[in-house]
Amino acid sequence: MTSIIQFADIHFGVEDKAAMAAVKDVVESLKPDVTLICGDITQNGKKDEFYAARDWIRTLSGPKVITPGNHDTPMFGIFQRLFDPFGRYNRIIAPLSEPHYTDKNVCIMPINTSRGVQAKTDWSLGVVDIEALEDKVKIMQATAPLTVKLFIAHHPFIYPPSSPLQKTTEGGAQALARLSELNIDGVLTGHVHAPFMLDRQPDETEILSIGAGTLSVRRRDRAASFNHIEIDAETIKVTEIFWDNGQFSTGEIFTKKIAELKSRRSII
Numbered sequence: 001m002t003s004i005i006q007f008a009d010i011h012f013g014v015e016d017k018a019a020m021a022a023v024k025d026v027v028e029s030l031k032p033d034v035t036l037i038c039g040d041i042t043q044n045g046k047k048d049e050f051y052a053a054r055d056w057i058r059t060l061s062g063p064k065v066i067t068p069g070n071h072d073t074p075m076f077g078i079f080q081r082l083f084d085p086f087g088r089y090n091r092i093i094a095p096l097s098e099p100h101y102t103d104k105n106v107c108i109m110p111i112n113t114s115r116g117v118q119a120k121t122d123w124s125l126g127v128v129d130i131e132a133l134e135d136k137v138k139i140m141q142a143t144a145p146l147t148v149k150l151f152i153a154h155h156p157f158i159y160p161p162s163s164p165l166q167k168t169t170e171g172g173a174q175a176l177a178r179l180s181e182l183n184i185d186g187v188l189t190g191h192v193h194a195p196f197m198l199d200r201q202p203d204e205t206e207i208l209s210i211g212a213g214t215l216s217v218r219r220r221d222r223a224a225s226f227n228h229i230e231i232d233a234e235t236i237k238v239t240e241i242f243w244d245n246g247q248f249s250t251g252e253i254f255t256k257k258i259a260e261l262k263s264r265r266s267i268i
């Protein structure tokens with residue numbers, strides 16, 4: 001069995017200090033084989049926020065796979081935002097991340113859906129580069145042809161109906177359909193600050209969409225939370241671990257038979 005911790009939207013600078021003080025012991029009790037961080041590691045992309053994040057990530061044992069979020073570009077430095085939006089992330093956080101994670105049950109690959117600037121007014125929106133995605137799929141297929149394959153990104157490719165935030169990720173629906181065709185099993189994301197688990201999307205692609213909540217004080221009417229994901233040869237199990245009344249508790253549990261997920265797909 002592979003034990004996976006999925007964090008998102010810790011937003012160092014406005015992290016929930018009480019939850020963060022308690023989270024490490026809970027995570028250690030779950031004996032993770034790998035820890036995922038799905039972006040928005042900082043609040044404003046400031047150096048001191050990145051250093052605090054780095055120091056905390058270093059305390060987590062085992063491999064990490066990390067991808068940046070829209071808040072991980074400098075909020076107040078327009079020149080850095082224009083010319084080197086992920087410079088601080090790349091220097092301070094990226095060295096802590098594996099390029100991808102592979103074991104006998106799962107292969108996990110990050111893709112950056114965030115941008116420093118975009119030709120639209122809302123720079124927080126996600127973009128999926130389909131060509132980059134397909135290149136990464138080739139690496140996964142060559143590395144681990146038979147196991148469960150998951151992407152991690154910051155933005156949901158399609159926002160779930162339960163999301164308190166409803167936006168559109170450029171290329172997201174197309175990417176999800178393409179990943180389903182390519183026999184990828186799931187996309188793990190953050191950004192909406194509310195956990196969700198979906199095994200179907202409106203366009204009937206056969207791919208799981210798993211969102212982690214936030215461990216910051218920037219809540220959207222949901223408790224702070226993260227996900228614990230367990231994968232063996234037969235089942236993917238996702239458990240929401242939420243922060244309430246000064247302690248972490250087990251929330252909703254979602255399970256999916258891997259054979260059922262794969263059998264609904266026509267592979268090309």
Ligand SMILES: [Fe+2]
Pocket residue numbers: 009011040069071191192193
């Ligand atoms: Fe966020």
